[in-house]
Amino acid sequence: MEFLKLPKRTSGNRKFGLTSIIDKGTPIGELENILKDFHHIIDIAKFGMGTAYVTRNIKEKIELYKEYQIKPYFGGTLFEKCYLQQKLPDFLNCLRELGIEWVEVSNGTIDIKLEERLDIINEIKKEFLVIAEVGSKDSAQEMTIEEWQEEINILLAAGCKYVITEGRDSGTAGIYDRNGRLKADLIQELVKGIDSNKVIFEAPTTKHQSYFINQLGANVNLGNVNINDVLLLETQRCGLRSDTFYLEETECELRS
Numbered sequence: 284m285e286f287l288k289l290p291k292r293t294s295g296n297r298k299f300g301l302t303s304i305i306d307k308g309t310p311i312g313e314l315e316n317i318l319k320d321f322h323h324i325i326d327i328a329k330f331g332m333g334t335a336y337v338t339r340n341i342k343e344k345i346e347l348y349k350e351y352q353i354k355p356y357f358g359g360t361l362f363e364k365c366y367l368q369q370k371l372p373d374f375l376n377c378l379r380e381l382g383i384e385w386v387e388v389s390n391g392t393i394d395i396k397l398e399e400r401l402d403i404i405n406e407i408k409k410e411f412l413v414i415a416e417v418g419s420k421d422s423a424q425e426m427t428i429e430e431w432q433e434e435i436n437i438l439l440a441a442g443c444k445y446v447i448t449e450g451r452d453s454g455t456a457g458i459y460d461r462n463g464r465l466k467a468d469l470i471q472e473l474v475k476g477i478d479s480n481k482v483i484f485e486a487p488t489t490k491h492q493s494y495f496i497n498q499l500g501a502n503v504n505l506g507n508v509n510i511n512d513v514l515l516l517e518t519q520r521c522g523l524r525s526d527t528f529y530l531e532e533t534e535c536e537l538r539s
Contacts, residue, residue, distance in 0.1 A: 327354045375407065
């Protein structure tokens with residue numbers, strides 16, 4: 284159906300307007316059925332937490348995502364575990380063997396100084412596409428708006444393809460408080476000093492997703508999306524749910 288006036292969406296090999304799902308152990312048969320119908324509205328797939336390490340059919344799942352032109356990668360928690368145990372060379376070799384082209388560099392669980400992360404990024408960007416994450420999984424740790432902006436811009440300048448704003452899969456850290464409330468004042472000021480097309484905002488719930496769509500438009504990059512919610516998210520992006528119903532009145536052209 285193409286008779287309604289709706290916000291225009293990016294398509295194909297999107298550079299922005301990304302939907303990044305979190306795979307927390309979706310069975311491969313179920314995954315195949317989901318991707319058959321909805322692959323066109325999924326861009327990136329993150330194997331959440333350390334699930335990739337204990338998924339026995341991980342190679343088959345990776346190949347399935349790639350068959351549908353979806354970019355798979357392993358969540359930052361696994362990267363941090365490998366960093367802590369000084370196993371990054373083994374981790375990178377594993378990615379090569381599995382055909383993974385993207386690496387998330389984060390410090391959500393352990394404190395890896397920015398200078399150290401930049402050294403790692405500088406080395407691995409020669410071979411991999413890098414996604415960096417800003418923010419802690421500890422809701423008690425606070426960053427100022429200026430610190431958020433500065434770190435995001437430094438990481439992008441260092442060669443990261445995208446930067447993720449920490450939110451956890453539960454939406455209770457980073458850009459959210461421990462009760463799951465989004466720090467709206469932080470977001471409104473944060474986006475004034477960054478290229479939001481290069482930022483993936485973790486938004487695991489419909490309420491979180493609606494906020495970002497209403498504030499930043501149909502083609503905001505959203506991450507930690509439940510794989511079973513991708514069609515519902517697309518209706519939000521198109522102004523076809525109540526929370527974003529009037530979106531086309533303010534945005535009917537692609538943001539550049």
